[in-house]
Structures are given as structure tokens and as C-alpha cells.
Amino acid sequence: MTLSPLDDYPVHQAPEVMRHVTTSDRNFYDRYYFNLHGCSDELMLIIGIGQYPNLGVMDAFAVARRGPAHKVVRASRELGDDRMDTRVGPFRVEVLEGLKRLRVVLDDNEHGLSFDLTWEGAIPATLEPPHYLRWQERVVFDSRRLAQTGRWTGSVVIDGERIEITPDRWWGSRDRSWGIRPVGEPEPPGIQVKNTGTFYWLYTPMQFEDHTILCIVQEDDKGRRLLEESVRVWSDETRENEYLGRPEYHPIYVDGTREVSTATIVFSPPGGRPFAVRATPILPVHMMVGTGYGLEPDWKHGMYQGPDLKVQGVSYDTRKEEDAARMWGMVDSVGRYEYLDGAAPTSHDTGYGLYEYWALGPHHSFKD
Known part of the structure; x- marks a missing residue:
């Protein structure tokens, strides 16, 4: 066992040093996720920085979608004994004020993407329901996550062009998640070959001027709910969160594909009037291309990736047929959200945020 600076703080949860977690499951992880967008189809930037204590690895990625360009910078190193050290080569994250303000940096590098950004939460950080799934006797998901929408300040540089980021128009969402989920090198599948392969998923932090709706839907192939959430969180911290009931998800797909063109999400708050929000993806980022998710x-x-720091850049042009063919799997899109039929609780009836979805494998709603 090796001590680290974190061991000098009264934060221990188990009779272990802080570099070790209480489970020996290889798939334990601890990760930051951020996205940035201009409430338009101009640019979407997604950043992830994660630790994998039982694999001894820390890695990071940033992916920028701008026009047809899909540009990734990624880095990996051995984790070492100090889990407070969030640097991975040119990447780092700094907690300036817990649950409120963070700084995220990708220093200048040879791959044509860098940034220095400060995040400020627009709503209180909100704890989501636990995500627990057991498939064929194996626990594959057992994690917790906090979510928050907010605004950005700073700059992004893409291929030498500097973009000034101001909070009046550059919004986004973030999460902090930790626990167990599939990571690392592939394992022998064993009995998991019997799984249907279904991953039917929707995750939509919808940011409006004075509030946010956090919505999650996950179903199995028969449409049974595995995870769900729907809550309205106000920027005014004196107002209580509003539970919005069971969310109903009605996507419309582009003909012959599982690419969502638009969707309606219906909420039924207990004791209140049901209402609907129309979601329109306006700039897709294919999360499984170059980032480590795929x-x-x-x-x-x-x-x-070996004992030495490794930093790589990967770029694709979606106008090229061979590059466009790579773009599949989980989609993190900028989404436009509109309350329907005058249901907005304030005058702010149009918002923007993350529209994350995937419809993999069989599902009762598909005929194919």
C-alpha cells in the first residue's frame, strides 16, 4: 500500500488508503464528463477525464464536432498513487468550488485542438437514481452520477482559430459518475454471449433560461424500464425540485435508420397536468468514434497504453464516405427543446442541451 496526499484529509470510507476502492471489480471507474455548445449547430465540444483504480490507468479525451469535422485528442497514463492529480498529459481538470465551478484545460498540442474553459453551474448539482444492471449473473452497471447544467467562459482553439467562449451563449451540461461499468480491455464473453445486445437509451438534460429538466429512459428489448428519471430543477435554489412522473419517449426516425429526426417526450407530474416537450437534434457527435467509448x-x-504517457489525435471528415461510415453508436447531439401547447412554467419555452440516445439491438418498438 502507498499513501497519497488525499490520505491526510478526513474523507476515508473504508479501512483502505484512498488510492484503493472497496471493490476488486476491474471495471470500477471515476469520471468527469462535460459538453459545450452554442445553442446552435455551430460547435459541440465533449470532454471526458476518467480514473480506473483497479486497472491502474487514467485517461482523457476531447472531441469537437464543427461542420463536417470530427476531431479528437486523447491521452492515457498510468494512474500512480495520487488520485488528486487530474493531469493526463495536456489535459487537466481543477475543482474551483465544489459542485459549482470547475476549470477544464487542454494545453496547446500538435493535434489542432486546445482549450481553457471555466464551468459555472446554472442549477444545483443533482444526484440521479442509481444505475444497477445484472446481465447473466454478472453485475455490469452499479454506479451513481450527479448531473448539472451550466455555462462556460474561456476559449477554444481549433486548427489555429480561436473561439471566445462567453456565458451568454455557450451553455452545456456535465456529470460526475463513479462505480462499475464495462471498461478496459475486452474480457472473454462467457455466458454473456446470450445477451440480446439491446441498449435502448435516452438522456436529456434540457436547459432553459431559469430551469432544467433532467430526463433518463432506459429499456430492455421488451420495453421494460431499467432506469428512469424526470425532474425539473430550478436555478433559484430556494425552489424545490419537481418530480415529473414517468417520462414517455416517442422518437421519429429517419427512414431506414435509427437516427432520430425529432422526438416528443411526455411528462405526467403526479397531481399535475401532463405536458410534452419536442426534442430536435441539431448537431450530432458520434461518441464511439475515437473517444474510447467504442x-x-x-x-x-x-x-x-504502456508505462509512458501517450497522446494521440484522430480526425475524420464526415463528407467522406469512408469517414461517414464510421459514425455509428451512441450519439451526443446538441438538442433544441420546445414546450408544446403553452406548457412552459415561465415565459422561457425554448431551451437547449444534450440529446443523447442509442437504439441498439431488438426493441419492441421496432418491426425489424
């Missing part, structure tokens, strides 16, 4: 054999979250 099936690329040489780079996955938590995958050991």
Missing part, C-alpha cells in the same frame, strides 16, 4: 481495438477507456 469498439476500436487500440483505444478504450481504461485500456493500458
Whole structure:
């Protein structure tokens, strides 16, 4: 066992040093996620920084979608003994004020993407329901996550062009999640080959001028709910969160695909009037291309990349047929959200935020 500076703080949860977690599951992770957008189809930037204590790895990525360009910078190193050290080569995250303000940096590098950004929460950080799934006897998800919408200040540089980021128009959302989920090098599938492969998912932090709706829907192939959330959180911290009941999700797909063109999400708050929000994806980012979320054999979250720091850049042009063909899987899109039929609780009836979805494998709503 090795001590770290964090061991000098009264934060221990178990008779272990702080670099070790209480489970030996190889898939334990602890991660930051951020997104930035201009409430338009101009640019979406997504950033992730994660630790994998039982794999001994820390890695980071940033992906920028601007026009047809899909540009990724990623880095990986051995975790070491100090989990307070959030640097991964040119990446770092700094907590300036817990649950409110953070700084996220990608220093200048040879791959044409860098930034220095400060996040400020627009709503209180909100704890989501636990995510727990057991497939064929194996616990594959057992995690917790906080969510928050907010605004950005700073700058982003893409291929030498500097973009000034001001909070009046550059919004976004973030989460902090930790626990167990599939990470690292592939494991022998064993009995998991019997899984249907369904991952039917919707995650929509909808940011309006004075409030946010946090919505999650996950279903199995028969449409049974595995995880759900719907809550309205006000920027005014004196107002209580409003539970919005069971969310109903009605996507419309582009013909012949599972690409969402628009969707309606219906909320039924207990004792209140049901209402609907129309969601329109306006700038898709394919999260499984280059970032570590996908099936690329040489780079996955938590995958050991050797004893030395490794920093890489990956770029694609979605106008090219071979690059466009790579764009599949989980989509994190800028979404436009509109209250329907005058249901907005204030005068702010149009908002923007993350529209994250995936419809993988069989599901009762598909005929194919």
C-alpha cells in the first residue's frame, strides 16, 4: 500500500488508503464528463477525464464536432498513487468550488485542438437514481452520477482559430459518475454471449433560461424500464425540485435508420397536468468514434497504453464516405427543446442541451 496526499484529509470510507476502492471489480471507474455548445449547430465540444483504480490507468479525451469535422485528442497514463492529480498529459481538470465551478484545460498540442474553459453551474448539482444492471449473473452497471447544467467562459482553439467562449451563449451540461461499468480491455464473453445486445437509451438534460429538466429512459428489448428519471430543477435554489412522473419517449426516425429526426417526450407530474416537450437534434457527435467509448481495438477507456504517457489525435471528415461510415453508436447531439401547447412554467419555452440516445439491438418498438 502507498499513501497519497488525499490520505491526510478526513474523507476515508473504508479501512483502505484512498488510492484503493472497496471493490476488486476491474471495471470500477471515476469520471468527469462535460459538453459545450452554442445553442446552435455551430460547435459541440465533449470532454471526458476518467480514473480506473483497479486497472491502474487514467485517461482523457476531447472531441469537437464543427461542420463536417470530427476531431479528437486523447491521452492515457498510468494512474500512480495520487488520485488528486487530474493531469493526463495536456489535459487537466481543477475543482474551483465544489459542485459549482470547475476549470477544464487542454494545453496547446500538435493535434489542432486546445482549450481553457471555466464551468459555472446554472442549477444545483443533482444526484440521479442509481444505475444497477445484472446481465447473466454478472453485475455490469452499479454506479451513481450527479448531473448539472451550466455555462462556460474561456476559449477554444481549433486548427489555429480561436473561439471566445462567453456565458451568454455557450451553455452545456456535465456529470460526475463513479462505480462499475464495462471498461478496459475486452474480457472473454462467457455466458454473456446470450445477451440480446439491446441498449435502448435516452438522456436529456434540457436547459432553459431559469430551469432544467433532467430526463433518463432506459429499456430492455421488451420495453421494460431499467432506469428512469424526470425532474425539473430550478436555478433559484430556494425552489424545490419537481418530480415529473414517468417520462414517455416517442422518437421519429429517419427512414431506414435509427437516427432520430425529432422526438416528443411526455411528462405526467403526479397531481399535475401532463405536458410534452419536442426534442430536435441539431448537431450530432458520434461518441464511439475515437473517444474510447467504442469498439476500436487500440483505444478504450481504461485500456493500458504502456508505462509512458501517450497522446494521440484522430480526425475524420464526415463528407467522406469512408469517414461517414464510421459514425455509428451512441450519439451526443446538441438538442433544441420546445414546450408544446403553452406548457412552459415561465415565459422561457425554448431551451437547449444534450440529446443523447442509442437504439441498439431488438426493441419492441421496432418491426425489424
